[in-house]
Each structure stands twice: as C-alpha cells, then as structure tokens.
Amino acid sequence: MLANAEVARDFLVLGQHYKELVASLLASLEMPATPLQVAPTKRGNFPGFDPSQIYLIEQGSLAVRYHDRTLYLLEEGDLLLPDIAGGREEAAMVQYSSDIGATLNAYPALEFMHRVYRDPAATRQWTRILVTYAGLALRVAAAHTPADAETTPGFELYEAGQDIIRQGEYGDYVFHMSSGTAEVLVDSVVVGRIGQGEIFGAMAALTHAERSATVRAKTTCSVAKVPKEQFTELIKRNPATIHSLLVDMANAIVNLNQQLVSLRK
Structure with missing residues (x-):
C-alpha cells in the first residue's frame, strides 16, 4: 500500500x-x-x-x-x-x-x-x-488529516451570582458553558440566558472590542476558557465550531429581540 x-x-x-x-x-x-x-x-x-x-x-x-x-x-x-x-x-x-x-x-x-x-x-x-x-x-x-489546533482550555467554576465576563472589559478568552446556566445582562437588564454547551464571549475576542454584556452565573457553572488566538485557529480548522457559534449567536439575537419587545409593552 x-x-x-x-x-x-x-x-x-x-x-x-x-x-x-x-x-x-x-x-x-x-x-x-x-x-x-x-x-x-x-x-x-x-x-x-x-x-x-x-x-x-x-x-x-x-x-x-x-x-x-x-x-x-x-x-x-x-x-x-x-x-x-x-x-x-x-x-x-x-x-x-x-x-x-x-x-x-x-x-x-x-x-x-x-x-x-x-x-x-x-x-x-x-x-x-x-x-x-x-x-x-x-x-x-x-x-x-490536518493537525488539530492545540487548544489548551482552562476550566473555572463560578458560583451563582458571580460574573463570568463583565460589560465594558476587553476579551482575551472565548468561553464554553460545560454545565450550569447564566444570565446575560446589558446595563444591568437581563436580556438573555446561556445554557450548557453554548459558546459565548466570541464577538469581543474576535473583534478586539469591549464586552457588550455581562454574563452572570445563575446556577453553579463550569466554564471552559479558550485563549482567543487558539479559538481563531480552531474555527479555521473545524467548521463544526463555526456552526455552533452561529447557532449560539442567532439564539442570542432572538433572546435579545424578545427582551426588547417585552420592555416596550
């Protein structure tokens, strides 16, 4: 052969x-x-x-x-x-x-x-x-098969009420919710939720912009943190990651729209 x-x-x-x-x-x-x-x-x-x-x-x-x-x-x-x-x-x-x-x-x-x-x-x-x-x-x-991107995520545990990311900060990491749920807040107003398996924090990390929202643990959360450089390499090599990210972003937009409609009533 x-x-x-x-x-x-x-x-x-x-x-x-x-x-x-x-x-x-x-x-x-x-x-x-x-x-x-x-x-x-x-x-x-x-x-x-x-x-x-x-x-x-x-x-x-x-x-x-x-x-x-x-x-x-x-x-x-x-x-x-x-x-x-x-x-x-x-x-x-x-x-x-x-x-x-x-x-x-x-x-x-x-x-x-x-x-x-x-x-x-x-x-x-x-x-x-x-x-x-x-x-x-x-x-x-x-x-x-191309060599896998060498992602070395760190795992952190957040208790209910702790901030995972804060609005206005610059993002060096992309996050993956391994377990637990968290709330998304903009100017202290809850605009969405993040559940197990979702990716969040990618926009600020990829665009080098400030965090547009705070993510606060609603229950005990186990979160994987991937450095933004390694995450960029990962999405180049793994289309499934891009798909997952797009789904999570779409869900975030839907949740935000629903919150805006509720606030206007």
Missing part, C-alpha cells in the same frame, strides 16, 4: 508486514485464482470489477478513490477488499482505478472465506491481516 500523503516510517514497515501475511495466507489456502488484466482507467471502477471477488495485485497498481479523492494506492502484493459497506449510489462508493494498468488475481470471496474459516490457523492469519490493514488505513487517514 502506498499512501497519497507523507507518512511516518512505520507505515512502510507495517505495509511490508501486511504483504508477508497476505502471501503466507494465500500459500496456505492453495486456492486457484483467475487472472485479470486491467487497462488504464482514469475514473470509476476498472472494467471487469466484481465486488464479489477478492483481488491480489500481481503487477502495477490501483488507486483507491472516494468522493473523487485518491486515498491510497494498492501495489504488488496487496489485497483489494471490496467495500461491501458502502451504499449503492456511485458517489457513496469506494472506487478502484489504475493510471498505468495492472495484473490481478481474482478469488471468489465466498469460497475464499469458506477456506479461511475451515482452518483455525488460516482464521488467525486472516485476523492478523485485517488488523494490520486497519492499522495502515488509520495511518493514511491521519496523514490526510
């Missing part, structure tokens, strides 16, 4: 071990194979691909693609294990193609598995192959 990204040296060692396990298993099964010549294929599965077969790459290589992204390459000595967990829609399927062509040996998957599970030694070997394959796939996934 060849990763389509920079990987650690242990990936190469594990890949060689994987091929040795595959070769040993196939030798013990003594199962006849059907040779298949694969022509160069840029998109979609190669002609003749059959998801009911297990393939061994004898020569050349195959690209493993998902959502139009090449995840890794299968090379000589690797097994192609069809993605039987995927959906029927083409966009949701793992696909196998080859830029240069390849020579494969095909084994009927059902007969292959019957032979494996008839022999306890082969079963143990097959288990080792699957575990090793999973280790390779995990390393490929890690190589394709």
